[in-house]
Amino acid sequence: MEGSFVSNYPYPLLKRPPFSWDRDENIAEPKVHEWIQTLPVNHDVNWENYDISILGIPLSRSSISASAASENPEAMRREWKSFTTYNIDYDIDLRDLSVVDLGDVKQHVTDIALCHQNITDAMVAMRHHHPHLLPIMLGGDHSITAMLVKGWKKAHANAKIGILQFDTHFDLRDVNEFGPANGTPIRNLIESEIIEGKHVYNIGLHGFFNAKSLKDYADECGLNYTTLREARKQGIEHVVKRAIDELSKQVDTIYLTVDMDVLDITAGPGAPAATPGGMRTDELFDAVYIAGQSDKVKAMDIVCLDPHKDQANSTVKAGVHVMLSFLSGYVNRSSEKSSVR
Incomplete structure (x- = not known):
């Protein structure tokens, strides 16, 4: 039962992780679940001890189609035991990085607007309490991205924000028709004037899964996108590096969002909107590794993974691998890497 400390933990919008692993400080070669830390109970927190924060956002009621992506944060935590x-x-060994699992953003059972507000407020709180930590958010459906970026903008009013998006879809559906849902986050941010269309780089579009009207809207907004077919022709690493290079010249902060439906359906059966013809897992791992190396990439989320639809936990494991691949890139940042403030 939650006591007064837990209700304010470590600031009121958060709940402690739903479970914690036993952690032996003397293990020479830890598994990921033995490496990622949780905050001590009833003790003051010294945020300077940490480099990276992980935050679960268990929301999927805002999905246009049925999804249990709300169960993904816990599922990914349980798969940490499968990785070194x-x-x-x-x-590269990640063990010298200090990573803390903050738990989950509090969610309301039925009030989606309140859930979204809590997500925005949680980002603001993170930027207030530990602005030097790089946050990784485990979703949840893609609606959370708009709320997190709005929170970043609220905390850093003068920051110019760009989006690096790995996705099968534009996520530019009409907010007036669908609301702040998983199909609308990028349009939501553009029409809210949080970001400019020209500061969005989407890599991974393919096939028959985007309406022509959405492409037209993307073109009108000056949005940058590279289909997966074209990215493979040019080389995915080249396309990702170019996107980061171009964004880095235009914005202060690059927010990385990884929609797991960018994977081919055979590689990501647990992504509710996964399709034939998507990325291979190795392509996605390489892409996020490159993104992790950039000082301008200051936040990341992993969204749209439904463990209830998964097969042999393959997509959940891919999600954990994405997180660890990004952190492998982060380790390779220069020793004089810039703060994420």
Whole structure:
């Protein structure tokens, strides 16, 4: 039962993680669940001890189609036990990074608007309490991205924000028709004047899964997008590096959003809107690794993963791999990397 401390933990909009793993400080080669920390109970928090924060956002009632993406944060936490901190692809060990699991943003059972407000307020609180930490958010459906970016803008009013989006879809559906849902976050941010269309770079569009009217809207807004077919022709690494380079010259902050439906349906069966012809897992892992290396990438979310639709936890494991691949890139940032303030 929640006591007064927990209700204010570590600021009122958050709930402690739904469970915690036993953590042995003396393990020489920890698994991820033995490495990621949780905050001590009834003790003051020294935020300077941490580099990265993880925050769960268990919301999927705002999905246009039925989804249990709200269950993803807990599912990803349970899969941490399947991974070590060592990445043999790059000969990188993450164990020297100090990562803290903050738990979840409080959600209301039926009031989606209140849930969204809590998400925005939680981002503001994170930027207030520990602005030097790089936040990684585990969604939840894609509606949360608009709320998180709005929170960042509220905390950093003068910051110019760009979006790097790995997605099968534009997510530019009409907010007036669908509301602040999982199909509208990018349009929501553009029409709220939080971001400019020209500061959005979408990589991964393919096939028959976007209406022509959405492409027309993207073109009108000056949105930058590269289809997966074209990205493969040019080389996905090249396309991602170019997007980051161009964004870095225009904005102060790049917000990375990874919609797991960017994966091919065979690789991501747990993404409710996964389709044939999407990315391979290795392509996505490479893409987020590159993004992690950029000092301008100051926040990340992973969204639209429904563990109830998954097969053999393959998509959940891919989601954890995305998070760890991004952190592998983060480790490779220069020793004089800029603060995320």
